[in-house]
Amino acid sequence: MSEKRKPYPFDLFEPKWQSHWAENKTYRTPGPGDEGFDATKPKYYILDMFPYPSGAGLHVGHPEGYTATDIVGRYKRMNGFNVLHPMGWDAFGLPAEQYAIKTGTHPRITTEANTNNFRRQLQELGFGYDWDREINTTDPKYVRWTQWIFLQLYNSYFCDEDQKAKPVSELEAKGWTQQQIDEVRLAFIHEAPVNWSPSMGTVLANEEVQEWKDKGETVVRRPLRQWMLRITKYAQRLIDELEPLDWPESIKALQRNWIGRSEGAEVIFDVEGHDITVFTTRPDTLFGATYMVLAPEHPLVPEITTTDQKEVVETYVAACASKSDMERGLDKEKTGVATGASAINPVNGEKIPVWIADYVMMGYGSGAIMAVPAHDSRDFEFAIEFGLPIKAVVFPDHKWLKENGGHLEVEVIEDGTNRELTWTFPELVVQAEREESFQKQASAFYQDQVSNFATAYPDHGTAINSGFLEGLKTKDAKKKIIHWLGENGKGEKKIQFKLRDWLFSRQRYWGEPFPLLWDKETGQHSGVPESELPLLQPEMEDFKPTGDPRGPLINCTDWINYSDKLQRETNTMPQWAGSCWYYLRYCDPNNTEHFISPDTESYWGNDEGFVDFYVGGKEHAVLHLLYSRFWHKVLNDLGHLKSKEPFKKYFAPGLIMGEMEFAIFETQSGEIVSYKDLEEQDSRTFVMKRTGEALIKKVVGPEEVEKKGENFVLISDPSIRVRSKAEKMSKSLGNVVNPDDVVERYGADSLRLYEMFMGPLDQDKPWAMKGVEGVHRFLAKVWRLAFSEDADGGWISSGKIVAGENADLAKTTHQTIKRVEEAINSLRFNTGISAMMECSNAYTSAGEIPRDLFLTFLKLLSPFAPHLAEEINAALGGTELVSEQTWPELDESLLVESEIQLIVQVNGKLRARIMVPADISKEDAEAQALADENVTTHTDGKTVRKVIVVPGKLVNIVAN
């Protein structure tokens, strides 16, 4: 193959510099206690989410965030910071084990091969990582501390009074029994319905179910004894302490949403002699509770069910048990059966029927609700379905009534058929506007006539039909009823969270074994001595799921039998365990005494949040980022860490989508039409919007574009899309871009620069190979400023870099310093690259470039395209690496203009641009503007009413 000549020899110098940096440990960052550590420098800890080293290798999505942090890291380094910028491997995980099951290759072997490939790929992109700090979650030296941290959790409980974790030894000292202590540990055994995957032979966290189902695995509900972590105790703190962090608001919202805090009340109902507690966010609607619903799994269901209903209830419960939460969610049709029991509404003594229905979940609140069909859409639907009474107790607010024109649509059910009625009550609306105390009339009006709304009215309003709450606004009614409940021992204020405890055990081989022992006689569990850590998996050849919910390790009899009396726990930890704390270990990766030493912790961490800047995908917004925060807080509570939060600042890069494809069409009649002129009928047929002429669609790849279709010709005009929507990159769509290919064709600098130039970092954006060529051309232009081609095709000095000065170029260069700095500081790298492009265009036009300015420019370029910057710098006689030089200082005086352009508007429309001295007075500016020819043509015959002068910017003349 005749290799096309490269526009600049990146293929030669990029590997050269990579080796140079590696051999000289250019990016090594000494920490406290290390040789060469300079404690006087400020520090900056910038972190990428470490990858799972999959067999597929690096995806173009990886270098997006990694380049961003690399640029910021290099910039900080050049500004005198000790920059900690490490990389490592989140190397436990299911794919390696699934692969082992299939092929018999030990996961350790697969993992090592994959890690080596990832490391090579990252090094070929020129990232300035300190590879001496590389960590791997599967490394026994790392596993040791993951297990150690687990033991901290195991040996702690959450003190509600102080809202923090404390050692269980404090409880022992108080004389608590082992059993009592086990009930409060942060790591505890719990038997509950879990997501069991028969195809993988393991349980999954709620958060993981969808991901694996999408990958084709099966997941069912099944009760099992599992290790859980008591993250729910931290729910409030996880919300509160999120607030001051410098995270994108959207990510904070995602976490808050996930934790799902609701304020309300618990109300106790008497059901056939049993107290049943319900949680409600609307205790003010208690008078409107017309029935009660229990989750089918509610423990009291068998006890309260009447003999008449026993059979239907049992059938229904059994049917629900076979369905997963997911299936229940998908089934929107309301189902349920009556238990035959009734509950007594504590507020008015009314007897209401008790039903069971799968729209009530056992996992949230108490698994029981009071149903207020008039004001809750789900209860409403259920009541309609089963003909239960609906009683309105909240009168809609004024706004709602007004917006509905004084009409309130209601629906009455008679003989099982629905009939729509509309009642008007203009007099009520008028009254509502005039008087505060219209509620009485409303109440009187509704008492007899309104039994059913057309829909539930779930918003706030005024209490009606509500005894002592009558006439109160919802907010006040809530307060009053909560007070009443408390006084009467019928309930209290309650804050409820959606967050569930974290299911922490997995039935896998390739994970950290739990460092726990079980007493074979008593069944009591205990931790292994710390001195025995790390506790590694035994060597095994067969990892197949056995169907035994205790996991594959159960087959290793030698390993599980710790002693005559004690047996090992056979579960392993989920992949999250290692990633929960890895950011700490980078600070002190080889410490054998501590997971992180207090010295390194103090130096590299911040009190407000340990890591200065964390960058990684928002798909981890509610999993990894929440789990890490939880572990960090526990370690902080127990005195092992000073900071309360792991990540002070966090940023999530957008997704890189697949490339879009383009074509325009020529119809049989010879007309050229674009995709926009076409309407898609189905996946194969287009219709011309204008004429209705049908075309058969053919999705084309770039090479096919010029081939003829059946009914039309495709012409290569990339301006019109065929694959008009950006889609996620995926194997099945065949739109995956391999970074290795891009590096091969355009070089690492081009890939880095392109990913930063694509658009705002946090936005999803489609890949475009033409765009890579664009930045590649820019880099080639920079190269040709310094080098020319000789007759033999070799590169020689261009002679354009000269001694001397050039005021215009100095100004341009310093403007570029400013713009690049601003771009890096605000993470808007695309604008910084634009600035450098403009600067290099100015250099090209000038022909000759003063050496000092060009060297300055190289410094600006170096965080983005470090190889090219080093190569040119060295060629120009630079003895010091650009990476190790200091960032250029901005000379503001060069930016000052003596003459500026003023914009002159007449009635807000641009009419003239005039050059004036920069320090022109307002009066002079006004006079000059009014005198301008282009202005007078628009002001002639009009009276100038007003003139606005914005110094240095514009003059706006208002005339009519």
Next chain:
RNA sequence: GCCGGCGUGGCGGAAUUGGUAGACGCGCGCGAUUCAAAAUCGCGUUUCUUCGGAAGUAUGGGUUCGAUUCCCAUCGCCGGUACCA
């Protein structure tokens, strides 16, 4: 449904205390160079236009001398989440 985000040329996107809309790049057109092509360089490129201008940042209003930017409403797209009581 609820929560969050986003709507600017043929395309990716600039314009962050309200002040020149379309920087930079892609694509496209024309020209230079070349036997020719590639590469490179130069010029042009929002739309309409009676060549004077006019319109224009999803749509409709509002505030302002002036709005892509602020406010209200509507429409559309994307992400998260969902019988969470």
